[in-house]
Amino acid sequence: MARPFLSPALSFAILLAAAPAGAHEVGAWAGASSAPAERSEVAVAALDGKAYVIGDYNGATDLLIYDLAADSWSKGAPFPYPVHHTMAAEKGGRIYVFGGYVNGWEASDRVWAYDPKTNAWEARAPMPTPRAAGGATLVGEKIHVVGGSGSGRGNVRSHEVYDPAGNAWSKAADLPTPRDHLAVQTVEGRIVASGGRIDGDSGKNLAANQVYDPATDAWSEAAPLPTARSGVASAVLGREVLVIGGESNRRTYDEVEAFDLPANLWRALARLPTARHGFGAVTYKGRIYTLTGSPRPGGDRSGTVEVLDPKGAAPAR
Template sequence: MAVDVLMDKFCQSVATTLAMAETMRNNMRSSRKRKRLSDDASLLRLDGSEFLRGLQEARHDFCDVSLRGAADPTQTDVPWIACHRHVLMARSPWFRRMLRSQMKESQQDTIQLHNIPHDILEQLINYMYSCEITVDASNALGLLQAADFLELGQIVEVCKAFLRENIDLANCLTIYCGAQQLPFADLTAPCRAFALEHFASLCYAAEFLDLDANEICQLIASDELNVEKEEQVVDAVLRWLEHSSDTRMPHVTEMARHIRVPLLAAGYLASLPDSPVGQQLRAAVLSTGESTRALRSSYLSEMVCLWGYNTYSKGKQSGFAATLYRIDPPTSSRWSVGCATPPKSWSGPAVYAVQEGRLRVYVLADVEEAGDPCQLHVYDAGTNEWTELGTFPVPEAILTSVDDRLYLLGGGRVHAYDAEQRQLTARARIPVKRLNSAIVACGGRLYMFGGKMLSSRTDTYQATASAYCYDPASDAWKKLAPMPTARSHCRACVGHDGRIYVTGGYIGGDFNQTIDCVEAYDVQTNQWQSKRAMIVARAQHGLVRLQEQLYAVGGFTTHALGRLPTECYDSATDTWSECALQLPFEQCYMDCAAVQRHIAKKCMQRTDNAEVRD
């Protein structure tokens, strides 16, 4: 009975085909617009849609092979997919080679494909018959992997395009891992770029813990890694190691090499867990961590923030004129100027910070008489306004910061400032009273170099070479090796190699002789080393590090008149050179800093699905 039914269907199909052929012959005879190939022949091009309709109608007739993909763990009985060998060979080069080969599968009536999920295989087989398939977020990656295996080129291109346009936080790492198994650089590249851009969020995803060691290293080694703090990188590595510590600890040294130690806050490594994983990671970072690498790209939008007051204009004293100048010397030679005039003249140095995404500058106002209390002001670049934070009984104060906390040094001791309460807390006494020292923060400690001290013998001020270090954690001062050159009004800055560079200043007792001297202090060995002198001797200048270079800006000199050149120092070659970046005014008191800004980018827009039609 079943054979009779099949034969009836076959006869009906043949009859339909013959009827179509007869109709086409009649149309050919009656057509007046025929392309003549010879006296008694014409070329006829058939519409492919007719063939597809016929193929769909005969979809389950005379099938000679059945396929089945990998079963989902929740499925108990996976049905076979009936199809035709010649259709598979016509649509897929992979099936063509297999079914024409001497492989055992070429002779079997059933073929199991263990590397393709069954639902994905069924969608692709239906596509081979209908030339239509819908690509969406639920199947795009699976279709891509299976289509690449079966060599269905059009499906591959559509799936790649869909995935590129719909990368988001939920699927980025899944696509990234899947695409890395395939030779598709045009898909892995945007996935990797997205992962680097959104690393701070993706490192908490469950998929992040499933990445292999090589994939983790590729991400954290990149200059393009977008993190606000290097501590986020260490935290991510720690979570990855702890997820399967038995098998992942051999990779701890390899990963530690990509941690940029100078960017870590002081004391952070000591705060890591005392677990075996935490201890090994801490030791590996300290011994093999990257100590000379430049900042990551999320910090590359640094700006030099300059405060000057122009004391001379065309040879005449012009008084106070404070202005905020902002620029990125590696990419620009033009100055961006503008800020509201401060309520009073200021006494440097200033403290610069990016808080809540906005630049803020903290300064102390100048006092009319020595011994007067100081006033703390803050400038908000977002609102272009100044705000007075309070008046404090700290005479001859110097403002500085360590790990984003403000400190006032004056009145013979250190004072810590509480920003929320707007209050000062007295801390350790300063070992020796001095003025006009170079002060810089490094590794969570405060370093003070040089300055001028009142001589009890002559009752005059003399430059000093002494140096001290203050540790806020222990609230204690420590005496350091003195500078080779005694001086005041010098400037200090931490180089990319971790050393503290002290430049310029005044020598002698009259403070009218500027020097070009440069000396580097090694915080690890407590030793000094002389470096190449600046091109122009200067004092009260700005000194700032951008990337791997130091910039000396503005200041005063006793060796020349007019505008001072901006100098750039390369510690790798120990050389100074003039750069195109020039001040828009003549000699002036300067203070500057490198301000790091976080770069935020928008995610790609999603599309719901894409349809493929041959």
């Protein structure tokens, strides 16, 4: 059973979440070079100053590589097959890609590692639980894969841990609120799982926000996401998780909300210029880069890249 998390601050956090978002917005956005191909329902991971965009709802397999310092794009070896709603994380100079939907809406258990030095993909040990639209995040030397959906889009609670060095899997405490299309990030050695939806239905978005402590193998409840949504991008800056954009069955979101884990508080930042979902975000030199995604609910796509400077000054170009 989940134990209370930072309960003394919870009531204040709820009051903050209920306040008008515009009163708390900070930061400034700027545009950057568009991707060479439009994408949505991608996984995005960063390594050595580059962001890697993997997968596509419409079946494209080219690996898109964005040089964050140079604001320029290139392509790497194509992913071995069409995949969408996959999950990715970096460890040890490689990008690891987990599951996703293949052959339409069949959840995959396959795992691949991309090595930028050889520009090649290598198959790795499959996940114990096939899934898509979950989250993958690095904690120490291991990658945690949390939540998501199986074939038929029914949610899975599974929380499984991949050891890249041993190419082996182990199990961890299940996600208390099963969901997909959620944000999963690591802050100060703990995992934050925010938002998402029930059984792939964007009309059933959630404000759930739960924190996993590897030291105790236990989840706890945290201040809820102020704007319930799914299909978000997310990134970490300092001790905050930024939850960006997303969708419902009626619209896409431009909300940008940041969760301060130690304080158990949310704050609003400047709104995303292009509301969208099915995209990714990475942090580079104190700024948040958002890449591709769909500006309309469902299966649209774009090559949009927009950059947030949370200190309020537009990034220099």
